[in-house]
Amino acid sequence: MEMVTVALVFAAVGAYGLWFGRLSRGLKGPRVWPLLGSLPSLIQNCMRLHDWIAENLRQSGGTYQTCTCAVPFLARRQGLTTVTCDPKNIEHILKNGFDNYPKGPTWHAVFHDLLGNGIFNSDGDVWLFQRKTAALEFTTKTLRQAMSRWVNRAIHLRLLPILENADGGSVDLQDLLLRLTFDNICGLAFGKDPETLAHGMPENAFANAFDAATEASLQRFILPEFIWKLKKWLHLGMEVRLATSVKDVEKYLSDVIGNRRLELDEAAQSNQTLQHDDLLSRFMKKGNHSNQFLQHVALNFILAGRDTSSVALCWFFWLMTQNPSVEEKVVKEICEVLMETRGDDISAWLSNPLDFKEAGRLAYLKAALSETLRLYPSVPQDSKHVVADDILPDGTFVPAGSAITYSIYSIGRMESVWGNDCMEFRPERWLEQDGMPNNPFAFVAFNAGPRVCLGKNLAYLQMKSIVSAILLRYRLQVTPGHRVEQKMSLTLFMKYGLRVKTHPRDLSEIVKVIRMEKNDAASDVVVGVGGVTDVGVKDP
Numbered sequence: 001m002e003m004v005t006v007a008l009v010f011a012a013v014g015a016y017g018l019w020f021g022r023l024s025r026g027l028k029g030p031r032v033w034p035l036l037g038s039l040p041s042l043i044q045n046c047m048r049l050h051d052w053i054a055e056n057l058r059q060s061g062g063t064y065q066t067c068t069c070a071v072p073f074l075a076r077r078q079g080l081t082t083v084t085c086d087p088k089n090i091e092h093i094l095k096n097g098f099d100n101y102p103k104g105p106t107w108h109a110v111f112h113d114l115l116g117n118g119i120f121n122s123d124g125d126v127w128l129f130q131r132k133t134a135a136l137e138f139t140t141k142t143l144r145q146a147m148s149r150w151v152n153r154a155i156h157l158r159l160l161p162i163l164e165n166a167d168g169g170s171v172d173l174q175d176l177l178l179r180l181t182f183d184n185i186c187g188l189a190f191g192k193d194p195e196t197l198a199h200g201m202p203e204n205a206f207a208n209a210f211d212a213a214t215e216a217s218l219q220r221f222i223l224p225e226f227i228w229k230l231k232k233w234l235h236l237g238m239e240v241r242l243a244t245s246v247k248d249v250e251k252y253l254s255d256v257i258g259n260r261r262l263e264l265d266e267a268a269q270s271n272q273t274l275q276h277d278d279l280l281s282r283f284m285k286k287g288n289h290s291n292q293f294l295q296h297v298a299l300n301f302i303l304a305g306r307d308t309s310s311v312a313l314c315w316f317f318w319l320m321t322q323n324p325s326v327e328e329k330v331v332k333e334i335c336e337v338l339m340e341t342r343g344d345d346i347s348a349w350l351s352n353p354l355d356f357k358e359a360g361r362l363a364y365l366k367a368a369l370s371e372t373l374r375l376y377p378s379v380p381q382d383s384k385h386v387v388a389d390d391i392l393p394d395g396t397f398v399p400a401g402s403a404i405t406y407s408i409y410s411i412g413r414m415e416s417v418w419g420n421d422c423m424e425f426r427p428e429r430w431l432e433q434d435g436m437p438n439n440p441f442a443f444v445a446f447n448a449g450p451r452v453c454l455g456k457n458l459a460y461l462q463m464k465s466i467v468s469a470i471l472l473r474y475r476l477q478v479t480p481g482h483r484v485e486q487k488m489s490l491t492l493f494m495k496y497g498l499r500v501k502t503h504p505r506d507l508s509e510i511v512k513v514i515r516m517e518k519n520d521a522a523s524d525v526v527v528g529v530g531g532v533t534d535v536g537v538k539d540p
């Protein structure tokens with residue numbers, strides 16, 4: 001009997017060895033260990049994940065396959081991940097083969113408790129209906145006006161007073177910006193500014209519950225699905241926190257929706273039109289949707305639009321401190337535009353926020369923001385589920401049930417895509433005739449294809465308003481000793497925030513230079529092309 005057991009064990013080990021040999025030979029990426037797959041290298045590099053993935057991709061020519069669970073049957077499906085940064089593959093995944101690469105069941109299960117079947121967490125017809133309805137709203141001028149109103153209010157009533165009071169001391173700009181954009185997106189999503197950005201940085205029950213629910217949902221990614229499902233069923237650990245936070249978030253939103261319904265009914269009875277221009281009211285006016293559907297609409301927009309622009313701005317402001325010549329050009333462009341639209345009096349530049357036309361003319365600023373997102377994309381990587389066996393344009397076979405990760409962070413750092421100067425922060429490339437790669441899928445910080453970010457133009461407007469308000473008034477200096485590092489998360493936060501000192505900016509020198517250039521230009525015989533508009537910046 002013992003002999004039989006030993007023989008069986010030997011046979012099993014031998015069979016596993018043969019299987020593992022075949023598997024690991026076919027994989028190009030980091031070393032794959034028996035049973036543990038690439039988990040050891042993943043853990044070893046978890047503090048510099050994005051740079052590690054970029055190195056792997058450089059070595060493998062743009063695509064590799066790896067396996068986090070080297071166990072037969074599981075390996076081909078749940079364990080196998082294809083990692084790519086090849087723009088042709090990305091175009092295939094996001095556009096040409098769109099239906100074969102949905103977000104998939106894992107993503108959906110993780111976020112379902114918080115986001116339901118909202119736009120950010122659905123595929124197929126459920127997603128398409130919401131996408132069509134929302135896309136109509138995102139092209140309206142009134143939504144742009146609403147964004148402009150919310151952002152300018154928060155900048156002038158709360159952000160600037162906080163910076164003024166900092167009085168040479170250091171502030172955590174990341175914290176301020178995260179609060180500001182959270183307030184903005186709540187205003188836009190359901191017409192209420194929770195004012196989390198205010199003196200003393202007050203606690204806000206809705207913001208806290210939303211943060212706790214997002215964090216607890218993200219924790220689910222770390223665990224195998226059956227474990228977090230078991231914890232949910234047994235009411236254990238983070239699952240308890242998730243359930244309570246989701247309840248709090250839903251209660252808050254259900255009160256907002258209930259009040260809005262009453263206001264809309266009263267307005268209809270007295271033949272008045274309500275002035276609410278937020279997304280929730282727009283969806284309510286369009287159809288007879290359930291409270292739960294409307295809650296999910298609001299929550300999905302908040303999740304999609306809350307941290308992305310603040311994180312991009314954080315890296316932008318840090319890059320300004322590292323690249324003073326770019327900062328000078330950014331400030332000069334803003335001054336040039338304001339001098340043309342508001343005249344020479346500097347106080348008139350500071351008294352009112354940018355209007356749409358002024359913001360639209362800031363081509364260099366838009367290029368600098370895009371360049372920031374190329375090197376520091378707010379969403380550094382994204383994953384898709386493979387529905388049916390497929391072959392990617394570069395010849396890689398991807399089996400049904402496996403996952404594909406495309407590294408947005410790596411695409412921007414590939415010499416093969418962006419040229420020898422890919423690691424340089426050079427906004428000019430966005431304005432040059434041949435500065436950009438031919439394939440528009442080389443820049444997917446806002447996603448691309450049918451699921452391209454709906455808030456992209458609003459985000460540029462919001463970011464331009466915030467940059468102008470801060471840089472016209474202050475020069476920023478990273479607080480000595482402060483460490484700027486990436487946090488490993490679905491969003492590219494700075495791990496320790498961004499502590500900066502603010503120094504009042506004297507615009508008189510820049511104004512002198514602009515005046516001199518204007519005089520020189522006026523005395524030239526050749527007349528220039530006039531103001532550049534931001535249509536000059538190439539978009540995918």
Ligand code: HEM
Binds near residue numbers: 188300301305308
């Ligand atoms: C710099 C700022 C922003 C960046 C970098 C960004 C980036 C992205 C990315 C990468 C996606 C795809 C995510 C995925 O499918 O998993 C996305 C989707 C989306 N974004 Fe943005 N976003 C920004 C700002 C905003 C803002 C301000 C809003 C709302 C006002 C917004 C609304 C959306 C929506 C609704 C989607 C889902 C689209 C769909 O699935 O059909 N985004 N965004």
